[in-house]
Amino acid sequence: MTVNLPINILQEIQLLKEYLDLVDGNFISERLCVSVSRGRVTYRDPDNDWYHVTYYAQIKHSQLDISLPKIADGYLKDFFGSYTEEYREYLSELQSERLLKQKEKEWKLSIISDYSREEHIKRLIWALADENDESLRISIENNAQRILSPDKILNFNEFHADGMCFEIVSHNTPRITSADSRDVKLKAIDGLFGGYTNYGNRRPCLPNKKFLRIPDKIYKFGLGNCRIVGLAAGVFDNMSDVEVLELPNTLKQVEWSLWQCRKLKEIRINNSYDINGFKTLDGVLFSGDMKILIAYPNNHGAEYEVPEGTEIIANKAFKDCFNLKRLILPSSLRTIGLNAFYRCESLKLIQVNGPKNRIYYEGLFGNYGNVNPIWEYHC
DSSP states (O other): OOOOOOOOHHHHHHHHHHHHHHOSSHHHHHHOEEEEEEEEOOOOGGGGGGEEEEEEEEGGGSSSSSSSSSSSEEEEEEHHHEEEEEEEOOHHHHHHHHHHHHHHHHHHHHHHHOOOOHHHHHHHHHSSSSSOOOOHHHHHHHHHHHHTTTTOOOOTTTETTEEEEEEEESSSOOOOOOEEEEEEEEEEEEOOOOOOOTTTSSOOOOOOEEEEEEOOOEEEETTEEEEEEEOEEEEEEEETTTTEEEEEEOOEEOOOOOOOHHHHHOEEESSSSSSSSSEEETTEEEEESSSSEEOOOTTTTTTEEEETTEEEOOOOTTTTOOOOOEEEEOOOOEEEEEETTTOOOOOOOEESSSSSSGGGEOOOOOOSSSSEEEEEEOO
């Protein structure tokens, strides 16, 4: 359902069109100026003192030569914020001036290619739309699509932040705190630097590391704090070196996505209070009620006993667990999902604590490898 937009909002969208038609990478690059700040951190021991010189890009709104509706241009704020470089050493005035001119030349070229009109439009429309009025928000997005980007479809629900790509799954959700905003799904990890990255940073992406922690929320200018409630399929496809994965306890949906993590030994989640989402036991991911085994880490171990009380092994739960050799199933188990043992070529023995016909096994499909374990039943 959509609604007719008030005249003032349509006028604001038209004004945004004039603004965006003028403000592109070339326009910003021509008006870019690089500023420098310098300082010295002193300690009681002079040998530990250190100097710093920081270069940062900026552009004054007075140089844009056009008025903007009464909304913050968060995209340009973050865009320029990513052009920052610090030197922790003493630089003379001459050295500093040379570096300033060098950075200005480099950044002017980078800005032309890095600027994204699509992302700029989305950020401005988020600031204009009211997330508490679903019909009004949809109407604003539809008119923004028609006026601002008639030739290219925009996904207003998708955004990037802190080296990750997200999709909004709900605009109107109960808030745990007044700062919470929308619920989002993590779609891809572009690159993480330590525990935090700045939006738009162009340093080389180095996503592979032994420990990976997914936060429970992410802040996005224009959206606020977004709770991470879902993981999309394939989100960890480039995480081949991860050994420990820590997931947030805000999760409500997990699409299978761990088969490329061949070094993964343990999955963690905060089980300190009762949640309806997910729990872990001995590094294995289960549903919150412990009735469904969701995911077994690829490199967790050669033998595993599924705990009593488990009723379902989810689709692809053990997919590509290359060193799993022996599996013990509980008497409570009733269903084994499709491709649960896909590419488990080392799996030689499955021992079942129960009669043969009690478990429904959906089998294997596709190029599942040489998987042919012996099944033993113990009544």
